[in-house]
Amino acid sequence: MKKDERAIRHDPFEIEQREWKQRQTKERLKQLLTIASPIFLLLLWEFLSRTGAIDIRFFPPPSAIIGTFFGMISSGEMASHIGVSLYRIFAGFLLGVIPGVIIGLLMGLYSPIRHFMSPIVMALMPIPTLALMPIIIILLGIGDLSKVVTIAGSVFFPVVINTVAGVINIDSIYLDVAKNYGASKWDFFWKIALPGALPVMLEGIQMGQAIALLTIVAAEMMGATSGIGYLIWTSYKAFLLQEMYVGLILxxxxGYLFSLLLRGIQKKLLPWR
Incomplete structure (x- = not known):
């Protein structure tokens, strides 16, 4: 029996199974911790509000905020704000990411384009897009287009910079092999530059989605008649803090949902990472 037990303990299949179970347990623990932290924060907030440790005029309990949220949903007010903001975010995000990736790949691959575009990118990047909002509103009005362009401008620069860095950091051996085998410019672009730059590029896109959310709130505060940012600003001015917190939590x-989606896409595109 002891020999059989030792054989089982040293069986490669059994060892692999134990390691797989340990990895699964660790993954479940990580997922549990990820869910537990926001729940803990909300419970602590609720407790402090209910016990009077914090002023409920400025920090209403989460249960009251949730009630306000469902009231706004039932009235139809919330759906319009969410729909408008999501449209502006997605449109601006795509309008910034697609040109950012293409220009970043061209700048990384071709030195003349990089030298031509770099001064323009470096000169415009430090200027906050929101600082240009008055000019954008003058040119495009206070409709959706001005918000979309503002978001696109904010997203464009981190995507360009990360894409260029990703292409430049591709191991030169891949570029030499492609040249030696007579790869066309099309193959060079899609089969060498894009996959090679993808890890760093996706980090830039991840940063871009966070910037898009920051920008939409500020843009809708400055010149809009709808959207989550508009809801936050008008609720603050009217001292309707429960409605304001609804907008902030949304x-x-x-932001958390989009981050998870992009991380999921990254795992699919880059399973080795």
Whole structure:
């Protein structure tokens, strides 16, 4: 029996199974901790509000905020704000990411384009897009287009910079092999530059989605008649803090959701990472 037990303990299949179970347990623990932290924060907030440790005029309990949220949903007010903001975020995000990736790949691959574009990118990047909002509103009005362009401008620069860095950091051996085998410019672009730059590029896109959420709130505060940012600003001015917190929590939720979606896409595209 002891020999059989030792054989089982040293069986490669059994060892692999134990390691797989340990990895699964660790993954479940990580997922549990990820869910537990926001729940803990909300419970602590609720407790402090109910016990009077914090002023409920400025920090209403989460249960009251949730009640306000469902009241706004039932009235139809919330759906319009969410729909408008999501449209602006997605449109601006795509309008910033697609040109950012293409220009970043061209700048990384071709030195003349990089030298031509770098001064323009470096000169415009430090200027906050929101600082240009008055000019954008003058040119495009206070409709959706001005918000979309503002978000696109904010997203464009981190995507360009990260894409260029990703292409430049591709191991030269891949570029030499492609040249030696007579790869066309099309193959060079899609089969060498894009996959090679993808890890760093996706980090830039991840940063871009966070910037898009920051920008939409500020843009809708400055010149809009709808959207989550508009809801936050008008609720603050009217001292309707429960409605204001609803808007803030919605932005936080969408930021977390978009981050998870992009991380999922990254795992699919880059399973080795």
């Amino acid at each position: 932005i936080s939720f969408f």
